[in-house]
Amino acid sequence: MKTPVRARGKSFVSAQQVAERAGVSRSAVSRTFTDGASVSPATRKRVLEAAEALGYHVNHLARGLIHDSSNIVCVIGTDIATPHQSRMIDALTRHLQAAQKVAMLINTSGESAAVEAALRQALHYRADATIVLSGQPAASLIETCLNNGQHVILVNRDDPVPGPETVVVTNRTAARQAFDMLRRAGCQKFAVVTSTVGTASLVARETAFLEAARSAQFDASVIRLGPTAYASGAEAARQVLVSTSRPDGVFCVTDLLACGFLDVARTEFGLVVPDEVCVVGFDDIEQAGWSSYQLTTFRQPVDQIADHVVGLLHHQPAVHTIQPPTRFSAEPVWRKTVRPR
Amino acid sequence: MKTPVRARGKSFVSAQQVAERAGVSRSAVSRTFTDGASVSPATRKRVLEAAEALGYHVNHLARGLIHDSSNIVCVIGTDIATPHQSRMIDALTRHLQAAQKVAMLINTSGESAAVEAALRQALHYRADATIVLSGQPAASLIETCLNNGQHVILVNRDDPVPGPETVVVTNRTAARQAFDMLRRAGCQKFAVVTSTVGTASLVARETAFLEAARSAQFDASVIRLGPTAYASGAEAARQVLVSTSRPDGVFCVTDLLACGFLDVARTEFGLVVPDEVCVVGFDDIEQAGWSSYQLTTFRQPVDQIADHVVGLLHHQPAVHTIQPPTRFSAEPVWRKTVRPR
DNA sequence: GAGAATCTTGCACGCCTGTGCAGGACCGTC
DNA sequence: GACGGTCCTGCACAGGCGTGCAAGATTCTC
Numbered sequence: 058m059k060t061p062v063r064a065r066g067k068s069f070v071s072a073q074q075v076a077e078r079a080g081v082s083r084s085a086v087s088r089t090f091t092d093g094a095s096v097s098p099a100t101r102k103r104v105l106e107a108a109e110a111l112g113y114h115v116n117h118l119a120r121g122l123i124h125d126s127s128n129i130v131c132v133i134g135t136d137i138a139t140p141h142q143s144r145m146i147d148a149l150t151r152h153l154q155a156a157q158k159v160a161m162l163i164n165t166s167g168e169s170a171a172v173e174a175a176l177r178q179a180l181h182y183r184a185d186a187t188i189v190l191s192g193q194p195a196a197s198l199i200e201t202c203l204n205n206g207q208h209v210i211l212v213n214r215d216d217p218v219p220g221p222e223t224v225v226v227t228n229r230t231a232a233r234q235a236f237d238m239l240r241r242a243g244c245q246k247f248a249v250v251t252s253t254v255g256t257a258s259l260v261a262r263e264t265a266f267l268e269a270a271r272s273a274q275f276d277a278s279v280i281r282l283g284p285t286a287y288a289s290g291a292e293a294a295r296q297v298l299v300s301t302s303r304p305d306g307v308f309c310v311t312d313l314l315a316c317g318f319l320d321v322a323r324t325e326f327g328l329v330v331p332d333e334v335c336v337v338g339f340d341d342i343e344q345a346g347w348s349s350y351q352l353t354t355f356r357q358p359v360d361q362i363a364d365h366v367v368g369l370l371h372h373q374p375a376v377h378t379i380q381p382p383t384r385f386s387a388e389p390v391w392r393k394t395v396r397p398r
Numbered sequence: 399m400k401t402p403v404r405a406r407g408k409s410f411v412s413a414q415q416v417a418e419r420a421g422v423s424r425s426a427v428s429r430t431f432t433d434g435a436s437v438s439p440a441t442r443k444r445v446l447e448a449a450e451a452l453g454y455h456v457n458h459l460a461r462g463l464i465h466d467s468s469n470i471v472c473v474i475g476t477d478i479a480t481p482h483q484s485r486m487i488d489a490l491t492r493h494l495q496a497a498q499k500v501a502m503l504i505n506t507s508g509e510s511a512a513v514e515a516a517l518r519q520a521l522h523y524r525a526d527a528t529i530v531l532s533g534q535p536a537a538s539l540i541e542t543c544l545n546n547g548q549h550v551i552l553v554n555r556d557d558p559v560p561g562p563e564t565v566v567v568t569n570r571t572a573a574r575q576a577f578d579m580l581r582r583a584g585c586q587k588f589a590v591v592t593s594t595v596g597t598a599s600l601v602a603r604e605t606a607f608l609e610a611a612r613s614a615q616f617d618a619s620v621i622r623l624g625p626t627a628y629a630s631g632a633e634a635a636r637q638v639l640v641s642t643s644r645p646d647g648v649f650c651v652t653d654l655l656a657c658g659f660l661d662v663a664r665t666e667f668g669l670v671v672p673d674e675v676c677v678v679g680f681d682d683i684e685q686a687g688w689s690s691y692q693l694t695t696f697r698q699p700v701d702q703i704a705d706h707v708v709g710l711l712h713h714q715p716a717v718h719t720i721q722p723p724t725r726f727s728a729e730p731v732w733r734k735t736v737r738p739r
Numbered sequence: 740g741a742g743a744a745t746c747t748t749g750c751a752c753g754c755c756t757g758t759g760c761a762g763g764a765c766c767g768t769c
Numbered sequence: 770g771a772c773g774g775t776c777c778t779g780c781a782c783a784g785g786c787g788t789g790c791a792a793g794a795t796t797c798t799c
Contacts, residue, residue, distance in 0.1 A: 069524060069547065071754085071755060071756090072755070072756070073755080081778080081779090082778065082779045082780080083755090083756085083779090084757085084758085084778070084779060084780080085777090085778065085779080086756095087755095087756065087757060087758085088757085088758090088777095088778090090756095091756095091757070091758090094757090094758090095776065095777065095778085096777075096778090097776080097777060097778090100777080100778085112545055114518070114521065114522050115522060115755090115756075116463070116522060116524060116754095116755055116756070117519070117522040117523045117524075118459045118460075118462045118463050118468065118523060118524055118754095118755080118756090119459075119463055119754075119755035119756040119757090119784090120755085120756060120757075121459045121756095122457070122459050122460055122463065122755080122756070122757095122784055122785065122786090123755095123756060123757050123758090123783080123784055124757080127459065128519070129502075129523075132503075137484065137487065137488050137491070138481075138484045138485040138487070138488035138684075139484075140479075140481070140484075142484075143478065143479045143480075143481075143483075143484030143487075144479040146478065146479070146484075146503075147478050147479035147505060147507065150478070150503055150504075150505035151505050151507065151508045154504070154505060154508060154512050154513070154515070154516040154519075155508070155512055157515070157519070159502055159504075159516060159519050159520050159523070160502065160503050161470075161500055161501065161502055161503075162473075162487075162491055162501050162502075162503045163491070163495070163500075164488060164491035164492050164495060166488065166492065167492045167495060167496070168496075172495070174495070174498070175495040175500060177455070178458070178469070178495075178498070178500050179500050180455065181455050181456060181457060181458040182458045182459060182470075182500070183410060183457060183458075183459055204453055205410070205453065205455065206410065287684070287688060291689075316688065317688075320688055320689040320690050321689070323690075324689045324690075325689075343479075343628070344685060347628060347657065347658075347661055348632075348661040348662070348665045348666075349661050349664075349665075349690035349691070350690070410785095412784085412785055412786090413785065413786065414785080422748080422749090423748065423749045423750080424749090424785090424786085425748070425749060425750080425787085425788080426747090426748065426749080427786095428785095428786065428787060428788085429747095429748090429787090429788090431786095432787070432788090435787090435788090436746065436747065436748090437747075437748090438746080438747060438748090441747080441748085456785085456786075457784095457785055457786070459785080459786095460754090460784080460785040460786040460787090461785085461786060461787075463754050463755060463756090463785085463786075463787095464753080464754055464785095464786060464787050464788090465754095465787080
């Protein structure tokens with residue numbers, strides 16, 4: 058007796074069963090579902106009817122076993138519940154789906170051992186590519202992907218290793234522009250609010266702002282606290298606004314920090330924005346546009362980035378070459394937390 | 399010699415190659431990576447060394463071809479950039495990873511044809527289960543999953559079809575409680591703000607609130623506008639607050655709506671909350687706790703839900719039975735948009 | 740030291756698909 | 770009617786893996 062172990066009743070249908078029902082060979086079934094294969098209209102019709110009746114779908118696991126492409130793309134992200142990250146994931150998954158790919162999402166926020174296991178897990182599915190969203194996933198994870206021959210795409214990171222392609226936003230230009238905006242608004246005392254998370258983008262924004270201030274003969278202080286979150290921005294405001302010589306021009310490297318900073322400045326210190334203190338953020342998350350904030354900030358072209366990243370999947374990159382990053386410009390969005398000049 | 403030979407950029411390393419290098423049969427390699435298989439310590443060691451040197455990992459595609467379990471779980475969500483949804487996905491992916499599963503994320507926000515294609519795509523990977531997050535994915539999608547013998551888990555939905563398991567939050571109880579809170583705060587004229595999206599949860603909250611009002615001999619109006627978003631809440635406020643007999647007790651079926659409503663009430667109408675108008679939300683998104691809002695709302699126990707859902711994956715459900723939903727209670731979070739009694 | 744018991748190991752098959760190859764059916768032409 | 774050409778179709782193999790089975794190796798028992 059050759060009957061498969063279909064006893065559990067609800068197992069999946071295979072091409073073999075469709076072939077038997079349609080009275081053709083399994084090859085005919087396979088060709089019916091393969092683009093450009095040669096099948097006569099008559100058999101094609103019979104196969105399709107049998108497939109429909111049995112509820113057959115080709116098994117992508119087996120198909121991926123043969124082709125070198127599994128159509129799976131691995132997306133690695135930290136803090137994925139954050140407004141900016143979730144918007145990025147939203148855009149990415151939409152574009153991936155439009156390109157007939159499917160996203161495996163790896164959340165690197167958890168315990169690092171579990172993360173490593175999950176990544177390993179995903180890699181073993183022979184993903185076509187791995188997209189690493191900004192954040193602090195250790196460089197060793199990227200190394201792992203590269204060693205497995207993965208096509209790696211880095212977003213808003215700055216790892217000068219050969220292999221991966223990189224997409225970044227013009228952090229430094231924007232940060233310099235942020236200083237100019239504050240300077241022209243008449244600010245005299247500057248501060249940059251950032252977190253203890255040393256992400257490449259965040260560091261770039263911080264240092265570029267400081268350099269701009271220095272080269273304009275101004276001093277600027279740095280407040281570096283906790284994670285890149287609302288609470289850190291709030292705490293930063295509490296620490297820096299008590300001083301008698303408080304800053305009047307503040308650059309928060311993230312909108313989330315800026316929201317926290319603004320709330321404390323207004324609620325706990327009764328400051329009027331932008332009259333007494335000007336604030337510039339970064340990312341242009343949805344909340345920046347809410348009327349409680351009306352935050353002047355820089356927009357990350359999330360949709361364009363996602364589109365470009367997915368486009369990158371088509372051509373295999375040259376290995377062992379340091380790829381120059383593709384840059385997308387972060388444009389200022391003028392709202393109401395900086396005085397117009 | 400420690401350099402991975404993957405440099406050729408060719409295909410992945412197979413168990414065959416490891417076997418040759420280790421001087422054993424392919425079976426020995428397979429058994430080395432299979433729990434509970436019988437391998438002598440000596441050969442196991444040689445296999446592991448060869449695997450390490452070659453950078454070998456078992457191919458989960460092939461493994462999933464044999465076992466009936468692929469360890470892939472399909473997560474379907476709408477509006478995944480939303481604070482509540484993204485937090486749900488964050489929790490789910492973390493718990494899935496801890497359970498050695500990996501998440502395939504399907505974004506159903508896009509064009510419906512593309513969505514159908516993406517879901518079909520994911521199904522073909524023989525996912526162990528499909529988790530449907532609240533939203534309006536058509537019931538036909540769920541039908542498709544069920545027909546394919548999928549283990550379907552519905553979160554905050556209310557489809558009375560046999561097969562799927564369901565997890566919900568106590569929407570009706572919470573909505574009644576919301577009415578009580580507003581009533582005890584002395585409100586006289588009630589309104590519920592909702593969207594044109596007829597999600598089961600949203601409808602349940604709305605109707606339960608209206609019933610509670612009616613049975614207490616109060617009238618309550620309904621403002622139903624656009625998508626479930628900040629802008630809709632804002633627009634609702636604009637429409638309802640112009641009237642001379644404006645409501646003073648408002649239940650927004652979502653925190654996002656509540657934030658929009660609050661901002662317009664304060665900014666455009668100069669109303670003082672909670673003195674002139676009380677507002678209750680639902681979800682307890684992060685922004686509800688920000689000092690600009692301090693929104694009184696109901697907390698969805700996201701982490702508990704995720705934990706329970708992942709636990710559900712272990713036992714195969716009885717098919718063709720309508721499963722009674724598992725209920726998680728949404729507890730009130732008192733902040734400052736409702737007067738204390 | 741012989742036989743029994745246990746542990747290892749390789750062989751071969753199966754999972755589900757795509758595809759080169761060769762043979763067969765069919766058509767048109769002379 | 771023969772023949773060359775085109776179009777289908779089935780066979781058989783490949784792809785990477787898990788596993789039952791039986792043979793070989795090792796250990797144990799008396």
